[in-house]
Structure formats: structure tokens, C-alpha cells
Amino acid sequence: MRSLACSLMLLGPFMLAAQQKAHQHGVASATLVIDPQGVEWQMDMPADQLFGFEHAPSTAQQQAIQQSQLEKIQPQRWLVWPDEAKCELKTATLALDDADSHHHDYVSSASWQCADISSINQLEITLFQLTMGLEQLHVQYITPSGQGSRTLTPQEQRLAF
Ligand SMILES: [Zn+2]
Numbered sequence: 001m002r003s004l005a006c007s008l009m010l011l012g013p014f015m016l017a018a019q020q021k022a023h024q025h026g027v028a029s030a031t032l033v034i035d036p037q038g039v040e041w042q043m044d045m046p047a048d049q050l051f052g053f054e055h056a057p058s059t060a061q062q063q064a065i066q067q068s069q070l071e072k073i074q075p076q077r078w079l080v081w082p083d084e085a086k087c088e089l090k091t092a093t094l095a096l097d098d099a100d101s102h103h104h105d106y107v108s109s110a111s112w113q114c115a116d117i118s119s120i121n122q123l124e125i126t127l128f129q130l131t132m133g134l135e136q137l138h139v140q141y142i143t144p145s146g147q148g149s150r151t152l153t154p155q156e157q158r159l160a161f
Helices: 004-020 047-051 060-072
Strands: 027-035 038-046 087-099 104-114 122-125 136-143 146-152 158-160
Touching: 038 047, 038 087, 047 060, 047 104, 146 158
Parallel strands: 027 136
Antiparallel strands: 027 038, 038 104, 087 104, 122 158, 136 146
């Protein structure tokens, strides 16, 4: 049995590639590791697609938008696992990752423990309608049966393995 740490190491070059990718509005990138011991998710997204602006909130209205979006964009709300996998959320964070004077990125990280990993043959990602104009989500994944990558869009939100 391959350990999660080992899978993460295999995914290392992917993660590096994701980090080196230029900040691009409308585009988010994620890595997904499905392992016998659980599921790990990490995603980078421009703040512009999270709030509709990238600077620190400067009005009460922008503060309210930021607050409500940070609450809404919680991965357990838009990462939908098959019921039969019986996945239970273990950790979830959404935090400012990288900010220069013009561009801010947020990172969403989450992990689940699933009673039946083998029944995870697809994943529904209903993130797009919660964002401010996210157009593409690049996902690099590694599962017990292999690895691959897909680009999801508002028209194609299902990731099948
Ligand atoms: Zn930007």
C-alpha cells in the first residue's frame, strides 16, 4: 500500500508546476490526491474570482462581500463525493497565500477521510457558480489507479477517474 506521503512526493513536480504558473484571472489550479488513507485537496485561486476585486476591501460593502465569500467558498460546499464513499471532512482552510501590490492569490486546502475510497470514481465540483467569474479549473490528480489532469469549466464540472 502506498502511503499518502509517498503520493504527495509523486505529486511534488505537479505542485511545483502549479506554483510557478502565472497568476491568471479567471483560472484556478488544484491538486487532488486520493489515497487509501484519505483525500487531500489544494487549490490556488486569484482573489479577483473570489471577491470580484483584488485589493484589500476599502468600503463596508467590499468587506461584507469578502466576509460572505470566505464563508461560502468552503470546499465541503462544492466538492461533492459519491455518497457511497462516505467521506467526512477532516480539515479545511481558505487563506491568503501570496500578495504583491496588484495580485492576490487564495489557497483552499482540505482533507477528507472516506470509508470506501474504492467507490470514488468521480467527483462533482460545483464551485463555478459561487465565484466571481471563474472560467477554468485545472486539476492534477493522483488516485490509487493512476494520475492525470483535467480542465473543468462551468459547463463541465465533473471529474471522472
Ligand atoms: Zn490578479
